[in-house]
Amino acid sequence: MPNIQQLEDLTTQVRRDILRMVHKVNSGHPGGSLGCAEFFVTLYQDIMETNEGFDMDGKGEDLFFLSNGHISPVYYSVLARSGYFPVDELNTFRLIDSRLQGHPTTHEGLPGVRIASGSLGQGMSVAIGAAEAKKLNNDNHIVYSLHGDGELQEGQNWEAIMYAAARKVDNLISIIDLNGQQIDGSTDNVLPMGSIKNKFEAFGWTVIEIEEGNNVEAIIKGMAEAKTLTGKGKPVCVLLKTVMGNGVDFMMHTHAWHGKAPNDEQLEIGLAQNAETLGDY
Numbered sequence: 001m002p003n004i005q006q007l008e009d010l011t012t013q014v015r016r017d018i019l020r021m022v023h024k025v026n027s028g029h030p031g032g033s034l035g036c037a038e039f040f041v042t043l044y045q046d047i048m049e050t051n052e053g054f055d056m057d058g059k060g061e062d063l064f065f066l067s068n069g070h071i072s073p074v075y076y077s078v079l080a081r082s083g084y085f086p087v088d089e090l091n092t093f094r095l096i097d098s099r100l101q102g103h104p105t106t107h108e109g110l111p112g113v114r115i116a117s118g119s120l121g122q123g124m125s126v127a128i129g130a131a132e133a134k135k136l137n138n139d140n141h142i143v144y145s146l147h148g149d150g151e152l153q154e155g156q157n158w159e160a161i162m163y164a165a166a167r168k169v170d171n172l173i174s175i176i177d178l179n180g181q182q183i184d185g186s187t188d189n190v191l192p193m194g195s196i197k198n199k200f201e202a203f204g205w206t207v208i209e210i211e212e213g214n215n216v217e218a219i220i221k222g223m224a225e226a227k228t229l230t231g232k233g234k235p236v237c238v239l240l241k242t243v244m245g246n247g248v249d250f251m252m253h254t255h256a257w258h259g260k261a262p263n264d265e266q267l268e269i270g271l272a273q274n275a276e277t278l279g280d281y
Contacts, residue, residue: 002045007216009277010081011041015247016280017077019270021093022261028094028102031257032148033074035179035214035242039146040078042219047227049141054084054111062141063130065115067123068148068177069103070259075113076100080281084112087281121154123147124174128164128235131172142230145174150182153191158203164235165204172235173226178213179244181255200237213242248273 002010014037022028044050048062066075073093080087085099092098099108103118115126127145134141151157164172176196184190193199200207206229210222222238229236244258245251248270251262262270 004216007038007041007045010045011037011216012247012274013276013278013280014041014074014077014081015274016271016276017081017090018073019248019262019267019274020280021073021077021090023264023267024091025094026261028073028261029070029259030073030248030261031181031244031251031255031259032068032071032177032179034248034251035244035246036071036074036146036177037078037247038214038216039175039177039219039240039242040074041081042216042223043144044078044082046220047223048144056114058114058130059137059139060141063114063127063134063143065123065127065130065143065145066104066117067127067145068120068151069116069118069123071148072100072102072104072118075104079110079112081278082112085110090281120148120151121156124157124160124164127172127174128160128167128169131164131169131235132167134171135169140171142227143172145172147174147176148182149176149178149180149193149196150187150190152176152193152196153187161200161203161205161235168233169235170231170233173223173230173238174235175238175240177242178239179242181244181258183255183258185255197239204234205237206232206234207237207239209239209241211241213240214246 018033051061093100099110104113131143212218251257
């Protein structure tokens, strides 16, 4: 199991990967990817129990589903850095015929990816189905899913959230990336949702909050608590409070970098703020 420093070093390298990937093709979503770097690294390196190798069935292991698929750069980087496919394949991000499309897809068989995602609002339904399948298979492992806070403006989420509580899908931990930003501005300006915590609780979920969602130790502690709450008759929601663009000062706290690539000068500034730790691809 990696120690805290190793997880932080890997997070720094993942930030470099994200910046270089979106810069190369002048396309992609760096803001949310950077904001979730600590979470993805910790999830795959410390939290989830996974089998060696990869198969689509995922029996006898924890599963993860990315609902807000536009943050594919961080997903691809962490999958590659966790051994799912060669790191140098990150060079193919968003290129024609690449397995690493702008939103994750399954038709090319990229290891680690079980669903095509990015049509926002659908990941919750898929994760619930996978969690119910595990119960039918007497598989006691956990299903994790990640969702954007702006994504919760999609109505399908709330049907699924209501269903999960009604059916006591208590082997599910759904994480909300609570950064307060979406493509057109702050979530409060685009479509205020009030208290997401109160909403999930009203729908019958157990909710915990990780106040420092860009702190590896806080994530480990919070997710360990979330695990202890599974199996108690309620699905679990984790509100992960992150900063969009974290780790690159000019990208932080703004929606402007939701879907914009850095130019050459901006790339060098961002890389300088994140010194190479494991080697670029």
